[in-house]
Amino acid sequence: MQEGIKNPAPWLRGLSARLLVLTAVFVMLSEVLIYVPSISLFRLTFLKDRIADAHLASLALKATPDNVVARPLEMELLANAMVRGIVLKRREARIMMLMEEMPPTVDAIYDLRGASAWRLIMDAFITLRQGQRTLRVWGDFPDKSEGSIEVIVDEAQLHAAMIDYSTNIMKLSLVISLITAGLVFLSLQLLMVAPMRRITASMVAFRKAPEDANAMIAESSRGDEIGTAQRELRQMQDDLRVALTQRVRLAALGEAVSKVNHDLRNILATAQLVSDRLGDVQDPTVRQVAPRLMQSIDRAINLCSQSLSFGRADEAPPNPVIVSLHELADDAVAYAGLPADGSIVWRNDVPDGLTLKADREQIFRVLMNLARNAIQAMSVGSGHGEGAGEITLTAKNGDAAIIMEFGDNGPGLPDKAREHLFEAFTGSARAGGTGLGLAIAKELVVAHGGELSLARSDDAGTVFRIVLPGQPG
Ligand SMILES: Nc1ncnc2c1ncn2[C@@H]1O[C@H](COP(=O)(O)OP(=O)(O)OP(=O)(O)O)[C@@H](O)[C@H]1O
Ligand SMILES: [Mg+2]
Incomplete structure (x- = not known):
């Protein structure tokens, strides 16, 4: 620039x-x-x-x-x-x-x-x-x-x-x-312009090489606005250097973890294949432990996949295409895994003709995560009260934005989940949950310039609201 x-x-x-x-x-x-x-x-x-x-x-x-x-x-x-x-x-x-x-x-x-x-x-x-x-x-x-x-x-x-x-x-x-203008010129030059030049030069130098300590602005003892600007800039440069060093270290650490994660997921996939075969073994002890083993492996694979997709800080920017929201939601909920016994009903209230301009794959992941959370919440214990569990998606066209509401009639958010909602790793209140689903979903919606928020949650169910702007008409 x-x-x-x-x-x-x-x-x-x-x-x-x-x-x-x-x-x-x-x-x-x-x-x-x-x-x-x-x-x-x-x-x-x-x-x-x-x-x-x-x-x-x-x-x-x-x-x-x-x-x-x-x-x-x-x-x-x-x-x-x-x-x-x-x-x-x-x-x-x-x-x-x-x-x-x-x-x-x-x-x-x-x-x-x-x-x-x-x-x-x-x-x-x-x-x-x-x-x-x-x-x-x-x-x-x-x-x-x-x-x-x-x-x-x-x-x-x-x-x-x-x-x-x-x-x-x-x-x-x-x-x-x-004479007056000359005096004003000189005093401005000395009092404002020269220090401002030093500040801008330091900003430019710092932007080019933040790790270079010489690029930082000198300490100032001036008590006026320029002095404050200089001190604030120095403080900002200090903080930024620390943050940058930390970021470099974290990036290296993250890269190592994601490599381990990736390989671990492949190893676990192999273990999953082998453990599936245990289902055929007639030995009673094996039959007793096999389901728990398979469940643990499932969880481990889920943890690997979620951390991998969250760790992808360089998530590609959305590639918007026109998609039918009705179909996309059907696919996402089916992928999330509705129980085969029909205990949870999926109601797609999105009008047939409603199209969305967004990255298909990313919005799919958002809806899939919301659907999976709802299914998991309703499958635990009493889940939904009387009658069948129900997941619903409604959508309407607002001011050049589409507003969707993804709801269920499950038990509502537990307190622990509420406190850290949308925060990676800390938001989970579910045994075996990694606490990444909502954090990833929010990140993907925000990347679209939109907003994912909790519309309401009580013992009658939970509703999340997604606003996606930049929609045609
Ligand atoms: N529809 C819902 N009804 C009730 N509780 C919910 C619902 N959606 C989310 N939660 C609660 O919010 C927590 C955080 O959800 P999030 O998707 O971020 O993590 P997770 O489901 O625990 O793990 P992950 O999705 O990474 O496997 C969940 O553990 C769950 O307790
Ligand atoms: Mg989840």
């Missing part, structure tokens, strides 16, 4: 590089949020300065007896105040004080007194967009009771100053965002 992933090193794909870009973007974004009110404040201050300068210029007029100055001085005063005209309005009287020779046509009028913040922001952006108008701006005298001042301003000057201011803010934002 790893080979499929292209070299993860290109720095732009790394976590810290993405965060670098994101931080730069976020800082720029916050700078924009700061810029909007600050540009409007910049404009307001610029215009208020013009009003203040105009007021100063008007003081020069006050000093003259008739409120008139020479033309060159008037032009100089206007230039100094960076306006084209100044009109003072003292109480109700409107006095034109200083003006260019040809009063310019005014394109827009702004009253700075009591303009809302929102209005000021909108006006700032209009100025940025237009930039070439002539504005008439109203403001107050420093002492409001004196009256108001009107100035005629060239928007071009204001526009140029605002563009200048914006460019500076832009440059500053860029520098701040690059």
Whole structure:
């Protein structure tokens, strides 16, 4: 899988590089949020300065007896105040004080007194967009009771100053965002990315060679999440190495046991053939012990066969084919060995047309094991109460799954079997039982993605439920 992933090193794909870009973007974004009110404040201050300068210029007029100055001085005063005209309005009287020779046509009028913040922001952006108008701006005298001042301003000057201011803010934002992003990048690199790389490198190395002690991650004393991840990974690697060593040993042991088992089964088969012949011997002592001998050999063969099939850890994966469940169940129950005396009745309630998509051989083994358990339970002692014993299989199509219920009217599960149901070797509560039947059956059903469970068990009988998903329709 790893080979499929292209070299993860290109720095732009790394976590810290993405965060670098994101931080730069976020800082720029916050700078924009700061810029909007600050540009409007910049404009307001610029215009208020013009009003203040105009007021100063008007003081020069006050000093003259008739409120008139020479033309060159008037032009100089206007230039100094960076306006084209100044009109003072003292109480109700409107006095034109200083003006260019040809009063310019005014394109827009702004009253700075009591303009809302929102209005000021909108006006700032209009100025940025237009930039070439002539504005008439109203403001107050420093002492409001004196009256108001009107100035005629060239928007071009204001526009140029605002563009200048914006460019500076832009440059500053860029520098701040690059510095912040760089610091975030470095700290992430040191605090997160480098340790994460060590963790992933250790995972990859460990996966390749779990037995290599050098592939294990170093101990960490960090108290944060990365430290916890590192310690947990180390613990997991420790446990896994122990489990793997154990598995290798168990596999070797299992292989040896299954070889012995296999040969033993053949030897026992020969013994079974010979013991069958004992049935013909007339000697009373032989006739007395022969059945017990044959029963013991049967049990021994059963133990060998069951352990062999359980030990097959490499049980082939299911090879699903379409099979008729009705027929399959008939075969399995017949194979499980219904008593010839008819004391147990087999009722196959599976609809004739119901088909199953599953591994025929494996589902056969599941049903056969369940059937054999039921038959064995009902054959012991009183087994089923009044009347004949009965084994039943029902099946119905659920949501793309087939649900089967395999039941009997036997004595129910003994307590010992209940405690370790489906556990290999420990689940048996039957003399001569190996406790593998249900464990194997469950394993086979689970291999199909399904579920084998105990639906109910009491003194009226036992029902196991099998759910097999992935069924057509
Ligand atoms: N239908 C049933 N009715 C009553 N008891 C049951 C039934 N099915 C299983 N059991 C009990 O559950 C135990 C476990 O069954 P399982 O098939 O796993 O092992 P086993 O039958 O003892 O041995 P093996 O099947 O390996 O020969 C049985 O020993 C039996 O006591
Ligand atoms: Mg069994």
